[in-house]
Amino acid sequence: MRWLDRIPLVWLVVLALWMAVAPITPEPHLIEKLRMLGQGTLSRPLDIFDLFIHAMPLVLLVLRLWRRLMATRAGAGES
Secondary structure: OHHHHOOOHHHHHHHHHHHHHOOOOOOOHHHHHHHHHHHOOOOOHHHHHHHHHHHHHHHHHHHHHHHHHHHHHHHHHHO
């Protein structure tokens, strides 16, 4: 997953925040799709794809930060 480490963290944060709140009105798609998932009404392929598209930058950001934390801990453990 070195490709993930090459993405600038600033741009990943911006993309994740932007996709999490887009569109702002009437309601962000991520919130809407997560509510549909919780209610069991997320069944249309377009809705599932929409959830995937809006959540993926957040997932990548979490993975990137986790990898960074593990690399820092591994580096500190060697000293």
